[in-house]
Every structure is written in C-alpha cells, then in structure tokens.
Amino acid sequence: MERFDAVIIGAGAAGMFCAAMAGQAGRRVLLLDNGKKPGRKILMSGGGRCNFTNLYVEPAAYLSQNRHFCKSALARYTQWDFIDLVGKHGIAWHEKTLGQLFCDDSAQQIVDMLVAECEKGSVITRLRTEVLSVSRDDSGYTLELNGDTVSADKLVIASGGLSMPGLGATPFGYKIAEQFGLKVLPTRAGLVPFTLHKPLLEQLQTLSGVSVASTITAEDGTVFRENLLFTHRGLSGPAVLQISSYWQPGEFVTVNLVPDCDLAAFLDEQRAAHPNQSLKNTLAMQLPKRLIECLQLLGQIPDVTLKQLNVRDQQALVDTLTHWRVQPNGTEGYRTAEVTLGGVDTDELSSRTMEARKVPGLYFIGEVMDVTGWLGGYNFQWAWASAWACAQAL
Numbered sequence: 001m002e003r004f005d006a007v008i009i010g011a012g013a014a015g016m017f018c019a020a021m022a023g024q025a026g027r028r029v030l031l032l033d034n035g036k037k038p039g040r041k042i043l044m045s046g047g048g049r050c051n052f053t054n055l056y057v058e059p060a061a062y063l064s065q066n067r068h069f070c071k072s073a074l075a076r077y078t079q080w081d082f083i084d085l086v087g088k089h090g091i092a093w094h095e096k097t098l099g100q101l102f103c104d105d106s107a108q109q110i111v112d113m114l115v116a117e118c119e120k121g122s123v124i125t126r127l128r129t130e131v132l133s134v135s136r137d138d139s140g141y142t143l144e145l146n147g148d149t150v151s152a153d154k155l156v157i158a159s160g161g162l163s164m165p166g167l168g169a170t171p172f173g174y175k176i177a178e179q180f181g182l183k184v185l186p187t188r189a190g191l192v193p194f195t196l197h198k199p200l201l202e203q204l205q206t207l208s209g210v211s212v213a214s215t216i217t218a219e220d221g222t223v224f225r226e227n228l229l230f231t232h233r234g235l236s237g238p239a240v241l242q243i244s245s246y247w248q249p250g251e252f253v254t255v256n257l258v259p260d261c262d263l264a265a266f267l268d269e270q271r272a273a274h275p276n277q278s279l280k281n282t283l284a285m286q287l288p289k290r291l292i293e294c295l296q297l298l299g300q301i302p303d304v305t306l307k308q309l310n311v312r313d314q315q316a317l318v319d320t321l322t323h324w325r326v327q328p329n330g331t332e333g334y335r336t337a338e339v340t341l342g343g344v345d346t347d348e349l350s351s352r353t354m355e356a357r358k359v360p361g362l363y364f365i366g367e368v369m370d371v372t373g374w375l376g377g378y379n380f381q382w383a384w385a386s387a388w389a390c391a392q393a394l
C-alpha cells in the first residue's frame with residue numbers, strides 16, 4: 001500500500017493550490033479527482049477568462065455563520081500574493097469592474113499555472129479516481145480507491161460544494177464530515193438567478209435579454225448596485241446573483257431601476273423645460289425602450305405628456321420604478337449556481353489551519369465549508385487562502 005504525507009481529494013482550485021504548496025514544502029502529496037481534467041470550474045469561470053481574485057478582498061465580502069472565521073486565512077494569503085504568483089507565470093490580466101481581475105487570454109492559463117506549481121512540488125495527481133471508503137486509525141488515514149488502497153498521515157477534503165453537478169460537484173465532502181462526526185450546516189444555491197411566478201414571468205416575457213443598472217435590496221437590508229438582466233426564466237445579472245446569496249424562499253427583494261437619478265426631480269425639471277414632451281420619451285432618457293414599452297402595456301406608464309401627469313400618478317410611477325418589490329418563485333438551483341452556501345460548520349475547524357478540531361489530521365478547504373464569497377473573484381481568493389493556510393500545517 002502506497003503511503004503519502006497527505007492525500008488531497010478534489011483537484012479544483014483549492015485542492016490543486018494546496019497540493020502545490022505542500023509539495024513544494026517537501027511533503028509527499030497525492031491529489032485525487034473523480035473527473036477527467038483538473039480545475040474544471042476554473043476553466044468555465046469568468047466567461048472562460050477566470051476572475052481569479054479581487055483587488056478589494058475583505059472579510060465583509062464573505063457569508064458564513066461565523067463571520068470572523070475567514071479573517072486569518074485571508075490576511076495571511078492575500079489577493080496580492082496570488083497576483084504576484086500570476087505575474088511570475090507571465091499571465092497578463094486586467095481589471096474589469098469593481099476590482100475584479102481576469103486573465104487577458106484564457107482561464108486555461110490559471111489551470112496550467114496550478115499544474116506547473118504541482119509539478120514543481122512533485123505532486124502525484126490521479127484523475128478519474130473514485131474514493132470508495134475512508135477510514136482512520138492511529139497511523140492515519142486509509143483510502144480505498146477504485147483500483148488500489150493508499151494511506152496518509154493527513155487527509156484534505158477539497159471536493160467543493162453542490163453547484164454545477166455537470167462539472168463534477170458531489171456531496172462527498174459533507175459525507176466525510178458527517179462520517180467523522182462534524183456538523184454540516186444546511187446548504188443552498190448561491191450566486192444564482194431567480195425564477196418568477198407565472199403571471200409576472202409572462203408579463204415580463206418581452207424583456208428577456210434587457211439589462212438595466214439597478215440597486216437591489218434584500219429583506220435583511222443588504223444592497224448591491226450592479227446590473228439586472230431580465231431572462232426567459234426570471235431575473236439574473238450580477239445584481240441578482242449577488243442578492244440571491246442573501247435571499248430566503250418566500251422573501252421579497254426591492255429593486256430600484258433608476259439608481260443614478262432622482263426620478264421625481266428629473267420629471268419635475270423636464271416638465272418645466274418641455275411640458276408637451278411625452279412621459280414615455282422622457283423616461284427613455286433613463287431606461288431601455290423595451291422596458292418602457294412593457295411597463296406601458298402593463299398600465300404602469302400612462303400615455304400622457306409631462307404637463308398631463310398628475311402628482312398622484314407621478315408618485316405611483318416613481319414608486320414602481322424605484323421600489324419594485326419582487327417575490328421570486330425560487331432560484332435556478334445548483335444546476336446554474338456559482339456557489340453553495342452552507343456546508344461544513346466552521347466552528348468545527350481551526351481558522352489557522354482548516355483542521356477539524358476533534359479529528360486530528362483531517363482538513364477541509366475551499367467551498368466545501370461554510371464560507372461563501374460575493375461574485376467577483378472572492379470565491380477563488382477563499383480557495384487560494386484556505387488552501388495556503390492548510391498547506392502550512394501539512
């Protein structure tokens with residue numbers, strides 16, 4: 001039976017980085033994955049250009065039952081450390097918006113970089129490998145694989161969450177946590193589009209593909225200012241993906257479709273300057289034409305000139321456009337979600353090493369645990385930072 005210092009299960013962002021760092025520190029590491037290729041989510045990420053980190057990473061950008069848990073790892077391996085590594089590999093990058101950093105060329109470069117770092121650490125990688133069972137005794141961990149059995153002093157679970165089963169997501173990590181008596185918090189899809197109830201969906205059908213600037217507010221008061229996209233299933237776009245992580249079934253979100261404008265003041269100014277201008281043409285200065293046409297059909301925008309618009313109707317219109325209360329039917333679920341909220345309870349883990357407090361030698365890194373970042377490179381930075389913290393302890 002082959003023996004390793006550490007076996008890492010999951011050759012995604014966290015697993016590859018942890019394997020590379022531990023290997024380079026002299027550990028004998030085996031990295032396992034059930035897929036054909038390593039880093040499948042990295043390849044799909046950021047529209048194929050991988051939004052690999054964010055300039056403004058801070059603990060407040062992460063959701064977790066314990067909001068303090070992520071602080072130590074994020075402070076010890078920062079976005080600047082990863083940017084430095086990317087630079088050493090000659091990967092050109094650019095900032096898109098809100099500090100989001102993407103490869104100029106392709107996400108494949110990040111996977112190639114991680115593979116090269118693993119090779120530098122003499123990591124042994126085995127793909128298409130199923131872990132049939134895991135057991136622990138005084139000498140460490142024994143893993144029965146499809147083919148053979150391996151053992152290790154330490155076991156790292158980097159098998160991710162449930163989002164995108166098509167890319168190899170499995171509940172493996174949660175099952176291992178439960179096998180060793182660790183608490184797993186309920187999971188749900190995050191960074192995911194909303195679906196809408198039928199009457200509203202049908203009313204908004206003509207808007208599919210329309211994108212508008214917005215602010216979107218959850219019932220807990222969390223606000224994001226980003227674009228909202230109408231889709232044939234409901235609502236998407238960065239604003240909706242962000243707020244979905246703060247939304248619970250049955251709750252409403254409130255949308256301001258004209259976040260850059262004091263709409264009442266704008267209408268008053270326009271009325272003073274152009275009293276005979278139609279309300280519809282006036283609103284077209286602030287909103288996409290298709291949205292106005294849809295709201296007209298729904299009777300939300302009266303067919304009047306500005307001088308004909310009475311105070312009550314103006315107030316109703318301003319309310320509709322700045323405080324649109326939507327009750328999503330649900331989300332598109334794990335099939336399209338970028339992340340999984342919840343997971344292995346961080347109270348069970350050391351925030352310095354990611355080791356399970358009551359199971360020596362067992363570690364959890366990346367998305368499998370209850371730490372979830374905002375859209376915009378925050379989740380990869382958590383994968384790098386938690387992996388790095390763990391690697392120091394292997």
Ligand code: FDA
Pocket residue numbers: 009010011012013014015032033034035038039040041042044045046047050051052053129130131158159160161163164167168169170171172337338339365366367368376377378379380381383
């Ligand atoms: P990850 O899911 O990357 O890796 C887990 C690995 O474990 C996989 O390779 C899987 O095959 C393997 N595995 C699972 N079960 C196993 C089993 N039973 N046996 C063996 N292996 C097993 N984030 C970000 O910061 N910027 C971005 O641009 C994007 N974009 C993006 C796009 C899309 C489409 C998705 C789905 C997600 C993103 N994300 C993102 C989120 C980001 O991809 C995610 O948070 C990280 O990949 C999490 O890294 P992990 O290594 O923890 O899991």
